[in-house]
Amino acid sequence: MTIDVLYFAWVRERIGQPRERVETSAATVAELVEELRGREPRYEAAFADLNALRVALDQELSDFDAPLTGVREVAFFPPMTGG
Amino acid sequence: MTIDVLYFAWVRERIGQPRERVETSAATVAELVEELRGREPRYEAAFADLNALRVALDQELSDFDAPLTGVREVAFFPPMTGG
Amino acid sequence: MATIRVQEAPFDAGAELDAFAAGRTDVGAVVTFNGVVRDDGGALAEMLIEHYPGMTERAIGKIVEEAVRRWSLADCLVIHRYGAMKPGDRIMMVATAAPHRADAFAAAEYLMDYLKSRAPFWKKERSADGESWVAAKDEDEAALDRW
Amino acid sequence: MATIRVQEAPFDAGAELDAFAAGRTDVGAVVTFNGVVRDDGGALAEMLIEHYPGMTERAIGKIVEEAVRRWSLADCLVIHRYGAMKPGDRIMMVATAAPHRADAFAAAEYLMDYLKSRAPFWKKERSADGESWVAAKDEDEAALDRW
Numbered sequence: 074m075t076i077d078v079l080y081f082a083w084v085r086e087r088i089g090q091p092r093e094r095v096e097t098s099a100a101t102v103a104e105l106v107e108e109l110r111g112r113e114p115r116y117e118a119a120f121a122d123l124n125a126l127r128v129a130l131d132q133e134l135s136d137f138d139a140p141l142t143g144v145r146e147v148a149f150f151p152p153m154t155g156g
Numbered sequence: 157m158t159i160d161v162l163y164f165a166w167v168r169e170r171i172g173q174p175r176e177r178v179e180t181s182a183a184t185v186a187e188l189v190e191e192l193r194g195r196e197p198r199y200e201a202a203f204a205d206l207n208a209l210r211v212a213l214d215q216e217l218s219d220f221d222a223p224l225t226g227v228r229e230v231a232f233f234p235p236m237t238g239g
Numbered sequence: 240m241a242t243i244r245v246q247e248a249p250f251d252a253g254a255e256l257d258a259f260a261a262g263r264t265d266v267g268a269v270v271t272f273n274g275v276v277r278d279d280g281g282a283l284a285e286m287l288i289e290h291y292p293g294m295t296e297r298a299i300g301k302i303v304e305e306a307v308r309r310w311s312l313a314d315c316l317v318i319h320r321y322g323a324m325k326p327g328d329r330i331m332m333v334a335t336a337a338p339h340r341a342d343a344f345a346a347a348e349y350l351m352d353y354l355k356s357r358a359p360f361w362k363k364e365r366s367a368d369g370e371s372w373v374a375a376k377d378e379d380e381a382a383l384d385r386w
Numbered sequence: 387m388a389t390i391r392v393q394e395a396p397f398d399a400g401a402e403l404d405a406f407a408a409g410r411t412d413v414g415a416v417v418t419f420n421g422v423v424r425d426d427g428g429a430l431a432e433m434l435i436e437h438y439p440g441m442t443e444r445a446i447g448k449i450v451e452e453a454v455r456r457w458s459l460a461d462c463l464v465i466h467r468y469g470a471m472k473p474g475d476r477i478m479m480v481a482t483a484a485p486h487r488a489d490a491f492a493a494a495e496y497l498m499d500y501l502k503s504r505a506p507f508w509k510k511e512r513s514a515d516g517e518s519w520v521a522a523k524d525e526d527e528a529a530l531d532r533w
Contacts, residue, residue, distance in 0.1 A: 133441075237375050238355050238356070327408075344494075
């Protein structure tokens with residue numbers, strides 16, 4: 074399946090781009106992260122510490138355990154600092 | 157001694173005037189109240205329920221037990237409703 | 240570091256908010272409270288607010304002083320009207336500015352709780368049915384216990 | 387019964403306060419919060435706020451919906467900017483209107499706590515020393531537990 078993957082804040086800076094289309098057969102967010110980490114050092118740098126990251130599936134906060142079934146947009150970012 | 161006595165809100169309305177000078181030898185607020193109640197029915201009506209009244213001595217909230225020594229201004233009023 | 244105004248005239252809440260702590264770069268949070276004349280039954284013609292000139296300013300001064308002592312505030316404003324007001328009119332305004340939001344919120348709530356029960360104002364409502372003094376609520380007195 | 391605006395342009399806090407719940411006679415209390423760019427060390431040149439278009443509006447919408455469900459509110463406003471801001475600039479504003487002050491205060495604090503940690507904004511500070519992302523604080527996450 075093809076998923077839009079979005080990056081924000083320092084995750085975006087480490088990856089070097091705000092979004093990309095990813096062709097994957099990952100069943101969960103964690104599996105997608107593993108695939109990405111295997112690609113290039115910049116992904117390894119961005120995903121080094123999952124505790125420092127949050128994930129949203131189709132614009133809803135989710136977990137790294139969550140299945141990707143039917144998901145069209147995955148976003149990775151650090152904890153939010155609004156307000 | 158001579159004291160300025162002030163009345164606010166429905167206390168003022170029952171007494172029928174906002175302030176007056178009172179010549180008294182009362183030692184405490186409670187004694188002053190007893191003196192005033194003895195004067196006329198309008199004072200009796202205003203001071204019927206002391207639990208419904210508050211007192212300030214020289215513009216500081218105080219108690220009915222408080223001594224009047226050195227006090228120049230006594231004010232009687234219902235619980236405040238600011239804000 | 241604090242402004243207190245007791246006045247009969249209306250005030251311009253928006254202009255007050257714009258001017259309050261304006262240009263200060265040590266402030267991260269500004270909280271305001273505006274008290275408004277509320278007409279529950281649709282019958283209120285007027286609210287009349289009486290106060291105790293002299294004591295009012297002293298009492299508010301002491302409340303503000305205590306707020307400044309308790310929380311880390313950059314600035315503090317209290318405006319309270321007296322006289323006649325219509326439903327929807329703004330009665331009073333409190334503003335607090337602080338580096339952090341917890342201080343600004345706590346101080347504004349503290350100021351409101353104390354202004355409600357410890358500043359010498361009394362409200363009378365005038366409607367077609369007649370006039371009546373607004374009674375103090377037990378819950379307003381109880382609210383002071385949390386501080 | 388609620389307005390949400392996510393925008394790059396500055397907003398006029400005073401005009402927003404004046405217009406908010408204006409003329410309503412069922413409102414007794416209006417609370418506002420303004421978040422301001424704070425410069426602790428005197429070295430901050432700029433704050434840059436990034437957000438997640440689409441998710442931002444959804445996330446704020448859900449937070450507002452929950453506030454409206456929990457408290458008796460007459461109206462509710464959230465404005466949040468993104469882009470570049472200078473020290474002293476107003477970043478965002480929350481306003482709540484309610485018959486009683488306890489609801490207006492609680493809802494405003496709830497909105498702020500959730501906007502802080504659950505709305506997809508990220509802040510970067512740029513100073514003479516370079517750039518750095520503002521880290522989320524444990525206390526902000528902990529603040530959610532009180533609700």
